[in-house]
Every structure is written in C-alpha cells, then in structure tokens.
Amino acid sequence: xxxxxxxxxxxxxxxxxxxxxxxxxxxxxxxxxxxxxxxxxxxxxxxxxxxxxxxxxxxxxxxxxxxxxxxxxxxxxxxxxxxxxxxxxxxxxxxxxxxxxxxxxxxxxxxxxxxxxxxxxxxxxxxxxxxxxxxxxxxxxxxxxxxxxxxxxxxxxxxxxxxxxxxxxxxxxxxxxxxxxxxxxxxxxxxxxxxxxxxxxxxxxxxxxxxxxxxxxxxxxxxxxxxxxxxxxxxxxxxxxxxxxxxxxxxxxxxxxxxxxxxxxxxxxxxxxxxxxxxxxxxxxxxxxxxxxxxxxxxxxxxxxxxxxxxxxxxxxxxxxxxxxxxxxxxxxxxxx
Numbered sequence: 001x002x003x004x005x006x007x008x009x010x011x012x013x014x015x016x017x018x019x020x021x022x023x024x025x026x027x028x029x030x031x032x033x034x035x036x037x038x039x040x041x042x043x044x045x046x047x048x049x050x051x052x053x054x055x056x057x058x059x060x061x062x063x064x065x066x067x068x069x070x071x072x073x074x075x076x077x078x079x080x081x082x083x084x085x086x087x088x089x090x091x092x093x094x095x096x097x098x099x100x101x102x103x104x105x106x107x108x109x110x111x112x113x114x115x116x117x118x119x120x121x122x123x124x125x126x127x128x129x130x131x132x133x134x135x136x137x138x139x140x141x142x143x144x145x146x147x148x149x150x151x152x153x154x155x156x157x158x159x160x161x162x163x164x165x166x167x168x169x170x171x172x173x174x175x176x177x178x179x180x181x182x183x184x185x186x187x188x189x190x191x192x193x194x195x196x197x198x199x200x201x202x203x204x205x206x207x208x209x210x211x212x213x214x215x216x217x218x219x220x221x222x223x224x225x226x227x228x229x230x231x232x233x234x235x236x237x238x239x240x241x242x243x244x245x246x247x248x249x250x251x252x253x254x255x256x257x258x259x260x261x262x263x264x265x266x267x268x269x270x271x272x273x274x275x276x277x278x279x280x281x282x283x284x285x286x287x288x289x290x291x292x293x294x295x296x297x298x299x300x301x302x303x304x305x306x307x308x309x310x311x312x313x314x315x316x317x318x319x320x321x322x323x324x325x326x327x328x329x330x331x332x333x334x335x336x337x
Contacts, residue, residue, distance in 0.1 A: 031236055032061045036073045036085030039066055039273050041194045041289025042109040042221060043086055044255075047272045048265075049247030058243035060236075064272075068173045069145045077102050077226055084225050084240050089307050089326075091148025091316040093224070098321045103230040103328040104304065106223035106241055106297030107335075108248075109192075111212040115256065115292050118220065119196035120158060120209035125184030127206040134209040138164035140187035143177040146170050148316040150220065151177075153307060154190040156314070158214045181205050192220075194273075194289025217336075219303035220291075230328045241297050241331060248293045255290040262287070301329065302336025 035050075037043045046064070049055045055062045065082055067073045071092035076082040078101035086108045087093075096102045111117045122131040131137055137159075144151040147170055159166045169186050171177045174195070180186045182204045190211055199205045211218065223244065229237055254265035266283050273289075274282035294300075301323070308326060311317045 029059055030061050031059060031239075032063070033083040033236070033240065034063050034065050034081070035240075036065050036067055036076055036082040036087070037272075038068070038073075038087065039275070040192060041269060041273055041286050042192055042291060042293070043272075044251045044265075044269050045108060045244050045248040045293050046086060047247070047269060048250050049243040051268050051271070052247065052250065054246040055240075055243040058239040060239055060243060068175070070149060071146055074102060074224075077224060080226065083229060084223065084237075084244075086221050086223050088150035088221050089153075089219075089304065090146070090150065091311050092146075094308065094311055094317045094321060094326055097227075097326040098318060100227045100325075102224055103227050104222045104224045104299070104326055105230055105237060105328050106244075106332045107219050107221075107294040107299035108223055108297065109220040110292045110294055110300060110303075111215065111218040111220060112292040113212070113216070115290070116193055116288075117291055118154070118190055118192050118211035119200075119207045120154075120211065121181065121189045121191065121196055121199070121205045122208045123181045123184050123187055123205055124203060126187035127208075131187060132206070132208055134158050134188075134214075135162045135164060136208070137166060137188045138162075140166065141169050141185075142166040143180060143186040143189040144168050144170050145172055145174065145177070148311065148314075151190055153310055154211055154215065155188070156310065158190075158209070158211075161214050192289055192291070194285045194287075197288040198285045215303075217300060217303055219300040219307075222299065222304070223297050230331075237331065245296050248295065248297070251293055252295065255287070256292065296333060297331075298333040298335055299327070299329070300336055301327065301334040 050062050070087040070090045073085050073087045074093040078096045120134050142155045200207045253260040254262050266286050269286050270279055270282050305323050312319050
C-alpha cells in the first residue's frame with residue numbers, strides 16, 4: 001500500500017521551493033557524505049543529482065566512491081566507509097542486514113514492460129556451437145561475479161524456468177567476465193543493455209534472451225545505507241533520497257519520456273560512464289543503457305521478497321531472515337506489498 005511519509009513531503013516541498021527559485025532547506029547542513037556507485041548508466045540518478053546541484057540543495061557535500069561489484073559496496077556501507085549506495089541485492093548484503101549493519105531504503109533500476117532491459121548472452125564460441133536460446137545453455141558455464149550475486153540470481157531464475165542446469169563460474173569483476181566471454185572461457189552471462197548491446201554489436205557475444213521474460217518487474221538495484229543511518233540519521237537520509245529522486249526525474253525526462261534534452265543528459269552521464277571513449281563513441285552505449293529508475297525511489301517490495309526467498313532456497317543466507325531485517329520501508333512508497 002502506498003504511503004505518504006516525511007520523505008515524500010520533503011520532496012514535494014523541495015520541488016515547490018525550487019519552482020519558486022528558492023533553495024530547498026539544507027537539513028543536513030552541508031554534511032559530507034560518500035556515495036557508492038558503479039560506472040553504469042543505471043547509476044545516473046546519483047550523477048545527475050550531483051552535477052545539477054540537487055545534493056547540494058539538500059544540504060549534502062557528496063563525494064563518489066566507485067566499485068566494480070555489488071558485494072564490496074555492501075561491505076563498505078557496513079564499515080562506514082560509504083554512507084549511501086545503489087546496487088543489486090546480493091547474499092553478502094542480506095547477511096549484513098541480518099547483522100543489523102545495513103538497510104535497503106529505496107528502489108532504483110527496474111525491469112519494466114516496454115523498456116528494453118537486461119539481456120542473457122552467449123559467447124561467440126558457444127553461439128557457434130548452437131547456443132542460440134537460453135534453453136541451449138543447459139550444462140554450460142554461466143558467469144557471475146560472486147556466488148550470491150544478482151548474476152547468480154538471474155541465471156538461476158532462468159535455469160529453473162527452462163528446467164536446465166548451469167555451472168556457475170565466479171569471476172569477481174565485470175571486466176573479467178567480459179574477457180572470459182570474449183575468449184570463450186564461459187558460455188553465458190546476463191547484463192544491463194549498455195554493456196550487452198555494444199558487445200553483441202561487435203560480434204564478441206550474442207543476445208539470446210531477455211531477463212524480463214523470466215523475472216518481470218525485477219527490482220534490479222536498490223538504494224541502501226547503514227542501519228545506523230536509517231535509524232538515527234533520518235534527516236540526512238531523507239535529504240539524500242530527496243536529491244537522488246530529483247536526479248532520477250531529470251534522467252527519466254531526458255532518456256525515457258523524451259521531454260528534456262537527451263544530448264545534454266548524455267553529456268552529463270559521459271563524465272562518469274565510458275569516460276575512456278570519445279563522446280560520439282560512448283553515446284550509443286549510454287543510450288542503450290536506458291532503463292527505468294523508480295520515481296521517488298519507490299521500492300518493489302514483492303520483487304525484493306522474491307530475491308530474498310531465492311537466496312534462502314539456495315542456502316546462501318539464513319532461512320529465518322525476514323524482509324523487515326533487510327528493508328526499512330518507512331522512507332519511500334512500496335510496490336506490491
């Protein structure tokens with residue numbers, strides 16, 4: 001059931017004041033915060049909020065720390081090295097939540113019908129041997145960063161639906177997986193479209209399916225923080241979510257709804273994503289990465305529960321962990337509750 005809470009009231013107030021040309025209240029008093037991110041288009045809500053001053057207007061002095069996988073980011077939140085982050089739910093994140101170290105407080109990237117989403121891939125070597133659909137991956141090697149990662153979840157959900165067996169190969173980093181796919185050391189993988197499509201276009205891999213066909217309305221990434229911040233730093237946390245949500249709105253207007261300049265948004269995102277490429281080479285990949293970021297950081301609680309149940313069924317987390325241990329649902333609208 002949707003809830004109007006203090007965070008939403010703050011966002012509404014901030015929007016009204018911004019429209020009137022007045023700065024939003026700096027509840028966090030220029031508080032220095034460190035935000036964890038990956039250099040993916042799907043993390044653009046944070047990048048836009050920083051570049052357009054929305055974090056500053058919310059009273060935050062933001063510094064980014066970049067990671068290459070989800071689980072190290074969860075550890076950084078738990079240790080206090082990072083204050084807020086956006087990433088996929090992993091076994092490591094759930095285990096830290098059970099220890100009351102972290103809390104999911106919102107939603108970010110989602111699979112949505114009508115918007116091109118994450119892909120299942122086959123290496124060129126596997127494709128040439130006849131792997132042209134997800135079913136053909138039966139008995140093959142499927143790349144993941146770590147056991148209990150979102151890649152593991154996506155692969156397992158597809159395998160269960162197709163009634164096939166996969167051999168999961170942990171390679172720690174996305175870059176290492178790309179290299180293994182190109183060399184044929186692994187046969188399959190699943191990844192966001194801004195990585196999948198350029199790789200497929202080069203002939204290095206082949207797109208053989210859509211994640212949304214197996215996991216509709218998948219809450220791919222979540223916004224999370226330490227349990228201490230969620231419980232004791234409410235004003236700070238609401239300020240972060242208010243700034244982040246404004247960044248998401250701008251991103252959606254430009255990249256999905258087409259009511260704002262796509263070129264200007266690509267220029268902004270290029271400061272963080274595919275920075276090693278010229279803008280004209282990076283732009284198609286950035287645009288290909290466009291997926292829905294939830295308005296107001298709304299959280300699909302039904303999808304989060306499905307992920308938690310899968311981790312439990314695989315023995316990757318304790319069977320008695322509850323959704324309330326993982327999620328603080330007091331900050332944003334929840335979907336599917």
